[in-house]
Amino acid sequence: MSSTEQKFEFHRRLKQEIEAWVKENLITPGQKDKILARYKLLKEADEKAGPGRLVTTITILGSILIGVGIILFIGANWSEIPKWGKLFIIFSSMLASYGLGFYLRYEKENYPKTGASLILLGSLIFGAGIFLIAQIYHITAHYPNGPLMWGLGVLPIAYLLRFKTILSLAIIDLLIWLGMESSFRISYLLDNFVVTLVTLYLMSGITLWGIGLMHRAFKSFRMISSPYIIIGALVTFSAGYIMTFDVFKGTIGTSGLIMFYLVLAGLFLISGILYLLSGEKENGWLPEIISLFLLMALSVLLSLFYKKISYQAYDSAVNVITLTSNLIFALEIIGLISLGYIRRNTTYINIGLLFFVLDVIARYFDFFWKMLPRSVFFIIGGIILLSGGVILEKKRRRVLASFNFEEENR
Amino acid sequence: MKIKFIIIITLQVLLLIGLIAYKQHWVATGEKIILKTIPVDPRDIFRGDYVHLGYEIATLDLDKLSVTESFGNNEKLYVILEKDADDTYRAVSVNKLPPAGVIFIQGRVRQVGPAFRQLNVEYGIESYFIEEGKGKVIETAQNARELRVEVSLRADGKGLITRLLMDGKEIK
Numbered sequence: 001m002s003s004t005e006q007k008f009e010f011h012r013r014l015k016q017e018i019e020a021w022v023k024e025n026l027i028t029p030g031q032k033d034k035i036l037a038r039y040k041l042l043k044e045a046d047e048k049a050g051p052g053r054l055v056t057t058i059t060i061l062g063s064i065l066i067g068v069g070i071i072l073f074i075g076a077n078w079s080e081i082p083k084w085g086k087l088f089i090i091f092s093s094m095l096a097s098y099g100l101g102f103y104l105r106y107e108k109e110n111y112p113k114t115g116a117s118l119i120l121l122g123s124l125i126f127g128a129g130i131f132l133i134a135q136i137y138h139i140t141a142h143y144p145n146g147p148l149m150w151g152l153g154v155l156p157i158a159y160l161l162r163f164k165t166i167l168s169l170a171i172i173d174l175l176i177w178l179g180m181e182s183s184f185r186i187s188y189l190l191d192n193f194v195v196t197l198v199t200l201y202l203m204s205g206i207t208l209w210g211i212g213l214m215h216r217a218f219k220s221f222r223m224i225s226s227p228y229i230i231i232g233a234l235v236t237f238s239a240g241y242i243m244t245f246d247v248f249k250g251t252i253g254t255s256g257l258i259m260f261y262l263v264l265a266g267l268f269l270i271s272g273i274l275y276l277l278s279g280e281k282e283n284g285w286l287p288e289i290i291s292l293f294l295l296m297a298l299s300v301l302l303s304l305f306y307k308k309i310s311y312q313a314y315d316s317a318v319n320v321i322t323l324t325s326n327l328i329f330a331l332e333i334i335g336l337i338s339l340g341y342i343r344r345n346t347t348y349i350n351i352g353l354l355f356f357v358l359d360v361i362a363r364y365f366d367f368f369w370k371m372l373p374r375s376v377f378f379i380i381g382g383i384i385l386l387s388g389g390v391i392l393e394k395k396r397r398r399v400l401a402s403f404n405f406e407e408e409n410r
Numbered sequence: 411m412k413i414k415f416i417i418i419i420t421l422q423v424l425l426l427i428g429l430i431a432y433k434q435h436w437v438a439t440g441e442k443i444i445l446k447t448i449p450v451d452p453r454d455i456f457r458g459d460y461v462h463l464g465y466e467i468a469t470l471d472l473d474k475l476s477v478t479e480s481f482g483n484n485e486k487l488y489v490i491l492e493k494d495a496d497d498t499y500r501a502v503s504v505n506k507l508p509p510a511g512v513i514f515i516q517g518r519v520r521q522v523g524p525a526f527r528q529l530n531v532e533y534g535i536e537s538y539f540i541e542e543g544k545g546k547v548i549e550t551a552q553n554a555r556e557l558r559v560e561v562s563l564r565a566d567g568k569g570l571i572t573r574l575l576m577d578g579k580e581i582k
Contacts, residue, residue, distance in 0.1 A: 095419070133430055137571075138570070139570070160414050160415060186484070187482060187484055
């Protein structure tokens with residue numbers, strides 16, 4: 001981290017801390033303003049030169065473009081470039097961007113953000129290399145080992161350098177692998193493909209969330225806890241959202257995925273225990289971890305033991321499952337938004353509100369599509385959404401403003 | 411940290427090299443067989459930069475092969491192969507476990523046909539990656555029944571495409 005960046009970071013933290021100092025009567029409000037004014041110049045510089053996040057975004061986009069460019073170049077000249085030539089391009093560009101990135105960020109220290117993005121580029125080219133080798137040997141397009149090796153291969157870098165971008169890349173790779181690998185093991189004939197897959201993703205979302213909480217509780221890992229929590233929450237809620245529709249077709253899990261269920265549940269339990277043993281926890285941690293545990297237990301137990309229902313019991317069972325899913329989903333949303341309020345966590349609030357809106361839209365369609373004439377349906381729907389948007393935006397702005405400081409974990 | 415970083419990057423490089431070495435070993439030591447291709451639905455043949463290859467051995471009639479067992483979707487199976495007069499291989503039987511002393515290829519049931527007696531099998535050798543635009547030539551050859559695929563078989567029956575042959579000549 002460069003010295004200017006460290007100063008900005010310090011300024012942000014100072015603003016958070018100083019409120020507490022005033023509250024505890026350590027300093028007077030007047031002193032607070034004086035102290036803050038001393039660092040105001042730095043803030044202005046930050047605003048003029050564009051916020052650090054913008055630089056990060058631009059350089060990350062640059063890395064992705066170069067990565068895609070290299071892949072396209074090889075693809076377009078497939079038969080002209082000999083095998084070793086393709087591999088040479090991959091190896092040399094991967095090592096070059098890793099090396100240059102490390103040099104800029106940690107040795108010379110003058111372009112830390114660009115350096116970080118170059119290291120991300122190296123990780124992207126590493127993945128491209130895996131798929132290129134698979135292509136050279138004509139391995140079928142369906143290749144779950146590819147994302148698996150990619151994800152596991154870049155994970156150590158994410159931990160060593162504490163990179164949220166590379167960690168997110170690794171998590172997404174592993175989630176893709178999970179979907180590809182498990183779809184091999186779900187029988188299209190005997191199982192309910194959608195529900196089985198969605199339940200599996202629900203479990204993996206909860207597991208990621210739990211791993212994230214565990215990371216948050218330990219100081220040395222706190223910096224990289226947010227990819228786990230954000231991706232985990234998004235996956236959990238997306239899966240829960242799908243379950244609120246009429247997707248249930250008589251079965252939930254499949255025996256082909258028992259290993260996946262057990263490993264995910266095991267990972268979640270280990271993270272949960274480590275989290276419980278750790279010293280520092282945030283407000284509302286107990287309801288959060290208990291809800292996650294109950295949701296995990298419910299999904300695992302249903303996936304393992306839910307017996308295929310008979311044809312006669314079909315309709316009522318479908319109703320029970322769909323209704324329960326809807327109820328649980330609504331509770332999840334309320335829980336997440338409340339947690340966001342208690343903890344002043346904007347990420348939780350935003351995710352909660354997003355799925356709240358999606359849920360309202362879906363239920364509106366479910367209930368009123370058949371009952372109202374189409375024109376009235378659309379007009380009323382539009383009015384509800386618009387006024388809902390106004391209310392939500394107002395509310396959201398007020399809540400975020402009341403937090404009055406930037407969340408460290410975003 | 412620098413040392414650790416270098417170690418991780420070296421491991422990544424080694425993983426890629428290992429992957430190449432493994433496939434190369436497979437190509438070099440595997441049992442080479444030639445398979446006949448069959449025309450596939452033209453709308454599906456050429457997607458982007460790879461050719462979809464259909465094989466005669468991809469459709470198995472369990473009754474014709476006098477196999478009594480039945481297979482489910484997604485189930486792993488071993489197809490026993492025998493050489494024909496034209497040097498290509500055809501399916502003669504199907505096993506649930508790897509057989510001994512015969513040539514076989516490992517596959518997975520994609521679809522089960524009428525009365526559970528017809529199987530659509532995937533072998534992991536259905537894609538051939540090629541430069542964009544070249545797929546049409548191969549597509550035509552395949553549909554004119556002139557296309558042969560050379561496959562290298564690992565000891566457990568997993569196949570890997572090594573060459574594409576049109577009228578006995580290799581396509582590059």
